[in-house]
Amino acid sequence: MNPVLARRYRPQTFTDVIGQEAAVQTLRNALTAGRVAHGFIFSGPRGVGKTTVARILAKAMNCRRAAGPTAEPCGECEACVEIREGNAVDVIEIDAASNRGIDEIRALRDNIRYRPARDRCKFYILDEAHQLTADAFNALLKTLEEPPEWAVFVLATTEPEALPATIRSRCQHFAFRPVPTALIRERMAEICGTEQVVAEPEALDWLAEAGEGSIRDALSLLDQAIAYGGGQLRGEETRALLGRVSDRALAGLMAAVAAADSAAVLAGLEELLATGVAPAQVCRQWALFVRAMLRAKIGAPTDGGEAAAAAAAPFSEEDLTRCLQILLRANGELRWAPEPRLHLELAAVKMAQARRLASVEDLLAALGGGPESGGGAATSGGGGPATSGGGAASSGGSPKSSAAAHAGIGGGAATAASATPPARGCAP
Numbered sequence: 001m002n003p004v005l006a007r008r009y010r011p012q013t014f015t016d017v018i019g020q021e022a023a024v025q026t027l028r029n030a031l032t033a034g035r036v037a038h039g040f041i042f043s044g045p046r047g048v049g050k051t052t053v054a055r056i057l058a059k060a061m062n063c064r065r066a067a068g069p070t071a072e073p074c075g076e077c078e079a080c081v082e083i084r085e086g087n088a089v090d091v092i093e094i095d096a097a098s099n100r101g102i103d104e105i106r107a108l109r110d111n112i113r114y115r116p117a118r119d120r121c122k123f124y125i126l127d128e129a130h131q132l133t134a135d136a137f138n139a140l141l142k143t144l145e146e147p148p149e150w151a152v153f154v155l156a157t158t159e160p161e162a163l164p165a166t167i168r169s170r171c172q173h174f175a176f177r178p179v180p181t182a183l184i185r186e187r188m189a190e191i192c193g194t195e196q197v198v199a200e201p202e203a204l205d206w207l208a209e210a211g212e213g214s215i216r217d218a219l220s221l222l223d224q225a226i227a228y229g230g231g232q233l234r235g236e237e238t239r240a241l242l243g244r245v246s247d248r249a250l251a252g253l254m255a256a257v258a259a260a261d262s263a264a265v266l267a268g269l270e271e272l273l274a275t276g277v278a279p280a281q282v283c284r285q286w287a288l289f290v291r292a293m294l295r296a297k298i299g300a301p302t303d304g305g306e307a308a309a310a311a312a313a314p315f316s317e318e319d320l321t322r323c324l325q326i327l328l329r330a331n332g333e334l335r336w337a338p339e340p341r342l343h344l345e346l347a348a349v350k351m352a353q354a355r356r357l358a359s360v361e362d363l364l365a366a367l368g369g370g371p372e373s374g375g376g377a378a379t380s381g382g383g384g385p386a387t388s389g390g391g392a393a394s395s396g397g398s399p400k401s402s403a404a405a406h407a408g409i410g411g412g413a414a415t416a417a418s419a420t421p422p423a424r425g426c427a428p
Contacts, residue, residue: 006219009191011052012075012084014060018187018215019179020049026174027053028071031060036069037172039144039153041129043160044176047216051093053176054125054154058091059083061152062119069120079119090119097131105132105139112143112151122151129155130162137164144170178213181303187215188222192233197226202235210242243277247307250289253348257323258314262352269348279340280331283347287327294320323351 002008011017014024023042030036040057042050059073059080066073073080082088094108108124116122126132132140144153144167155171157163185208192199207225211218225238239246249272256264272282292308295301297317302308312320330347334340 004220005191005195005223006216009219011049011056012059013073014053014056014071017049017053017056018183020053020176023053023174023176027057027060031069031071034069036061036152038147038151039171040155041160041163041168041171041173042154042156042176043173044158045178045213046158047211047214047218048176048179049215050156050176051125051127054123054156055083055091057154058088058121058123058125058152061121061123062088062090064119088119090116090121091123091125093125093127095128096126097128100131100133100136102133102135102139105136109139109143112148115148116150120150122148123154124151125154125156127156128158130157130159134164137167141166141170179211179215181208181211181213184208184211184213184215184218188218191219191222195226197231197233199233200235200238203233203238206235206238206242206244207233210244243281245272245277245282245285247289247305250286251307251311253286254290254293254311254315257348257351258355260352260355262349265348265352266345269345273341279344280334283327283331283334283344287324287331290320290324290327294324319355322354326350326354 014028017024040054042054044050056073059075060071061069062079062083063070063073064077064079075081075084079088083091086093094104112122112124147153153171155163155167160168160173160175185204188204188207189199192204203225207218207221210221221242225233225241228241229237249268253265253268253272256268269282273279289308289311292302292305293312293315294317296309297312297315297320315323326347330343333343337343
């Protein structure tokens with residue numbers, strides 16, 4: 001059985017690693033200068049190359065064709081081949097999630113005293129290191145601070161904040177970042193060329209976006225998409241496989257929002273959900289699309305394309321900001337909601353009605369508190385607060401006062417808002 005793409009195309013040298021330039025350059029320089037530390041923490045999200053770089057570092061330290069540590073391991077000697085295949089006797093990979101107790105760390109301390117069986121260094125890679133217990137971390141402290149000269153530790157973790165400060169202070173910390181979508185797409189295009197798979201650019205865009213910064217996740221999805229398409233990647237088929245919403249559908253929803261047509265928004269949402277897309281997925285993609293619209297509106301760089309820029313035309317920056325806030329709030333609620341569809345529909349109606357609401361600045365101006373009123377509270381000819389009949393709307397009958405009255409602010413409410421009560425202890 002052939003290995004999956006993520007394993008077949010796993011980087012074998014520092015040059016092959018993508019998206020982690022800072023960490024790779026630092027390690028290469030340290031190897032060249034002979035200043036390799038004895039302990040490292042590789043932190044970052046899943047599938048970004050933490051364990052891969054740890055293995056490459058192990059090959060660089062133990063390559064037999066070099067006189068010492070090298071930034072360019074040959075990949076062909078016995079040590080490099082065994083490390084690549086995962087059966088090197090002096091490179092010990094420990095799954096800290098299932099070997100998390102103090103007994104396992106005691107066994108590690110007992111074994112580290114012995115010199116490597118063949119290679120220069122004894123290399124310990126602790127994957128998911130944050131899963132170790134507090135007692136296990138305490139047992140590791142002394143060994144990690146003063147290990148034998150032949151020992152190197154790499155602690156790989158997705159939660160560096162869970163590591164004790166005493167552990168972090170004894171290691172060099174490298175923060176691995178999510179791989180940019182453009183680099184993931186470029187890497188997948190290269191792999192498709194090698195595998196002789198015909199891939200439409202739109203399909204690669206969907207797959208790279210679905211990877212969410214994880215090259216391993218993206219290649220796993222690529223494997224699945226190749227099997228689904230029979231050796232070809234088509235944009236629409238890939239979108240359906242991933243359960244994604246097209247930009248065209250999201251632009252249609254935003255057109256209905258721009259028209260303040262709640263019925264059209266709900267009808268479009270019903271059509272999307274009928275295809276089997278989860279409400280949480282719709283909400284997340286909708287929020288990302290509105291973010292792209294907002295960035296296009298203010299002239300910031302965006303990956304939303306022409307669809308987002310065209311959809312943003314009827315909206316102001318304030319409108320898009322309000323829509324994005326509504327969607328982000330709904331996205332947080334959907335995680336725990338027993339009926340996620342109801343929350344999504346409510347958010348959609350809120351967005352459709354949001355443009356009808358007057359802004360706080362307009363209401364203050366209508367009440368006479370804005371800069372256009374000529375100062376201070378609403379007054380009748382420069383005198384005291386307006387109190388006769390219609391409150392703020394009674395002094396001169398300005399258009400803004402009429403707008404406030406039609407917005408549902410009655411005379412009593414306007415009077416209460418405009419008339420300031422006397423301070424306690426002062427004569428009225």
